[in-house]
Amino acid sequence: MNYELNEEQRIIKEAAHRFLAEACSTDFVREMAEDEKGFTTELWNKMAQLGWMGLPFPEVYGGAGMSFLDLAVILTEMGYFCVPGPFFSTVVLGGLAVLEAGSEEQKARILPEVAAGNRLLTLAWMEEEGTSSPEGIKLRGERANDQFLLSGTKLFVPDAHVADTIICAARTGEAATEISLFEVDANSQGVHTTPLDTLAGDKLCEVVFDGVTVPKGNLLGETGGAWPVLNDTLLKAAVGKCAEMDGGAQRVLEFAVGYVKERVQFDRLIGTFQAIQHHCANMLTFADTMHFMTYCAAWKIAEGLPFEQDASMCKAWGSEAYHKLVALGHQVLGGIGFMEEHDLHLYYRRAKASEMAFGDADFHRERVAQSMDL
Amino acid sequence: MDFSFSPEEEELLQEVRSFLKSEVTDALLVESEELGHIYGGKEGRKFIKKFAAHGWLTPNWPPEYGGLGTSATVSFAVREEMAWASVPMIFVAAHMAGPTIMHFGSQKMKDEWLLPIAKGEVEFCLGYTEPQAGSDLAALNIRAVDKGDTFLLNGQKTFNTHAHVADYHWLGTITDPEAKKYRGMSLMIVDLKSPGITIRPMVTMAGWQTNELFYDDVIVPKENLVGELNMGFFYVMHALDYERMFPLAIYNRLLSEVAEYARTTSVHGQPLSKNPLVRQKLAQMAIEVEANRHLYYRLAHMLDNGQVPNYQASMQKLFATETAQRIANTGMEVLGMFSQLKRDSKWAALAGKAERFYRTSVVETIYAGTSEIQRGIIAQRGLELPRK
Numbered sequence: 001m002n003y004e005l006n007e008e009q010r011i012i013k014e015a016a017h018r019f020l021a022e023a024c025s026t027d028f029v030r031e032m033a034e035d036e037k038g039f040t041t042e043l044w045n046k047m048a049q050l051g052w053m054g055l056p057f058p059e060v061y062g063g064a065g066m067s068f069l070d071l072a073v074i075l076t077e078m079g080y081f082c083v084p085g086p087f088f089s090t091v092v093l094g095g096l097a098v099l100e101a102g103s104e105e106q107k108a109r110i111l112p113e114v115a116a117g118n119r120l121l122t123l124a125w126m127e128e129e130g131t132s133s134p135e136g137i138k139l140r141g142e143r144a145n146d147q148f149l150l151s152g153t154k155l156f157v158p159d160a161h162v163a164d165t166i167i168c169a170a171r172t173g174e175a176a177t178e179i180s181l182f183e184v185d186a187n188s189q190g191v192h193t194t195p196l197d198t199l200a201g202d203k204l205c206e207v208v209f210d211g212v213t214v215p216k217g218n219l220l221g222e223t224g225g226a227w228p229v230l231n232d233t234l235l236k237a238a239v240g241k242c243a244e245m246d247g248g249a250q251r252v253l254e255f256a257v258g259y260v261k262e263r264v265q266f267d268r269l270i271g272t273f274q275a276i277q278h279h280c281a282n283m284l285t286f287a288d289t290m291h292f293m294t295y296c297a298a299w300k301i302a303e304g305l306p307f308e309q310d311a312s313m314c315k316a317w318g319s320e321a322y323h324k325l326v327a328l329g330h331q332v333l334g335g336i337g338f339m340e341e342h343d344l345h346l347y348y349r350r351a352k353a354s355e356m357a358f359g360d361a362d363f364h365r366e367r368v369a370q371s372m373d374l
Numbered sequence: 375m376d377f378s379f380s381p382e383e384e385e386l387l388q389e390v391r392s393f394l395k396s397e398v399t400d401a402l403l404v405e406s407e408e409l410g411h412i413y414g415g416k417e418g419r420k421f422i423k424k425f426a427a428h429g430w431l432t433p434n435w436p437p438e439y440g441g442l443g444t445s446a447t448v449s450f451a452v453r454e455e456m457a458w459a460s461v462p463m464i465f466v467a468a469h470m471a472g473p474t475i476m477h478f479g480s481q482k483m484k485d486e487w488l489l490p491i492a493k494g495e496v497e498f499c500l501g502y503t504e505p506q507a508g509s510d511l512a513a514l515n516i517r518a519v520d521k522g523d524t525f526l527l528n529g530q531k532t533f534n535t536h537a538h539v540a541d542y543h544w545l546g547t548i549t550d551p552e553a554k555k556y557r558g559m560s561l562m563i564v565d566l567k568s569p570g571i572t573i574r575p576m577v578t579m580a581g582w583q584t585n586e587l588f589y590d591d592v593i594v595p596k597e598n599l600v601g602e603l604n605m606g607f608f609y610v611m612h613a614l615d616y617e618r619m620f621p622l623a624i625y626n627r628l629l630s631e632v633a634e635y636a637r638t639t640s641v642h643g644q645p646l647s648k649n650p651l652v653r654q655k656l657a658q659m660a661i662e663v664e665a666n667r668h669l670y671y672r673l674a675h676m677l678d679n680g681q682v683p684n685y686q687a688s689m690q691k692l693f694a695t696e697t698a699q700r701i702a703n704t705g706m707e708v709l710g711m712f713s714q715l716k717r718d719s720k721w722a723a724l725a726g727k728a729e730r731f732y733r734t735s736v737v738e739t740i741y742a743g744t745s746e747i748q749r750g751i752i753a754q755r756g757l758e759l760p761r762k
Binding site for chain 2: 001002003004005006069253257260261268269271272274276277278280281282284285288289292293295296299300310313316317362365366368369372373374
């Protein structure tokens, strides 16, 4: 067993940390939460130059051929700095879906553009029911000669307002899992995208597909056979989100520990009080357990091992542990942590957004229950 | 990173599992449970001697002292297997005294004690706590006076759990009452049959026994002093860093039995396991078991890489024992009214196991440092929060 990153991963981590410390201040994060687009081309291009957009894709598609574990290392640093923008939707959601479901032609056409930072992707799966189950997908994909006609409304589609390509999950049959994935040009006629105003300022969109025609060649995989790929992609996304949460948790812990070593009340550093120490000890315990569960799931994905139960376990645990950790951070920091000018609320907001993303704790506990044959 | 056992480790664990499967007897399980899974009973000794003959009691010890020279990972995994099998799993000699002798004992002491310990031939009883010295171990009163070739001991110990089944006392005693706190304590090995020792049973709410010990002019040969005089507190703390770890598998097994009960018990015409609340609770426990597994094997990883676990050991002990309580409580909730029934009741479920674990799981968050003490260690050593 080995609980540590290897040398190369440590170098990636430190380099990403240094780069983001410079390029992504919390002032910038605040600005982007208000910004219509939500990111800057400047930062995006720099990240692309570092090779991040192609990190998990094979070299034949212009990628770096690195593992999901390496990707988790980058996502952890992005979570630490609350990096805004469509990296997650492009690389993790859209990118991995194309990599899993796409034909050779589709992968060779799409992924090199993604890797170069020239094409933004997203994945549209959720609808009015607000669940990640196949039953919730009602948007119709009707076959009409050499085309498909997509009609319906997708909700909570991340970064759809800036995406070039939307990978859309549509119902193409009556059985619960008869789902197909389509590559949809976001500028197609009949695609209407509206950003939603959210707690964390992340850009989740309503996307109405009003009789959108999609060429047959844009079907990813078999008709009606996409649910396993979609499920797999969403589970990997859940693990990727946990990696972001891992980084965020680390930062919040640093806020709290730094503060209690400086703040004096009753003529003592508040860090000497047992109640404060126990809050901080609980925060570290949440952080460590989240970290190991996340990296174990990421390692299994990287090794090609079954990872479904690990993914659900880490998302169920991480969703609650991160929220509790930030709540303890608020308790420890007192009044100042409630102020807009302090950075803690950025994490409090994102903790809840992350908890909801790709299945909350209840959703994943149910998945764990299924894996236990309950 | 790598979260799997190596093929060689897996092979050894497979052997251990099949041995446990074929050699465990009902009589052993009954005794083990009655004693609270401490080592020293008649059946336990019979079984563990056979088990230890393979080197499995101390697999990570060097071969010359009766081990197999394996990784710490293997020894951690073996202890999980023993816990799952519900055989004796709390060993003072093999897991606490032995490693300290190996680190700090004289060559003579190593030669005398380590091999018999590795073979399971002797068991010790931990002798730390006194009525006024619980969490504050440095507040010991028991006194050992230098009499030339021997020490003369007088004083009292409490909650010394192995005393009624063990052979020797692993005793913390004051040897320099004038010294500053932490600097006047020594460790020594005392034959529990020595004249002047009185053992008084104290029965716990779990049903098993712990003890109070009275030392009344007890004579201990000087050669039984462990390491250097007045260094006892340091040795005890050092041993805790190496040895503070808590196998949870006996509770994992309870969880799996409760899950099976839920699958096979029908309420309102459908299995309990189909009730969403039951599903959520059992899944949550499985998740916490997994979180604990990582904290547990992180310790082994550190030891195998030449690091000394510190706050990490406290975190695992804290997390495991609190998870144990939640598993026991979840078991009670899922079994409902039937969870209260004792083993021999006509209507008992899981042979009364839930209520036994519910009672026993209380003390695990207390001994070897309460949860509050562990949180203090995590904060002060792990996060370097100030003491004053």
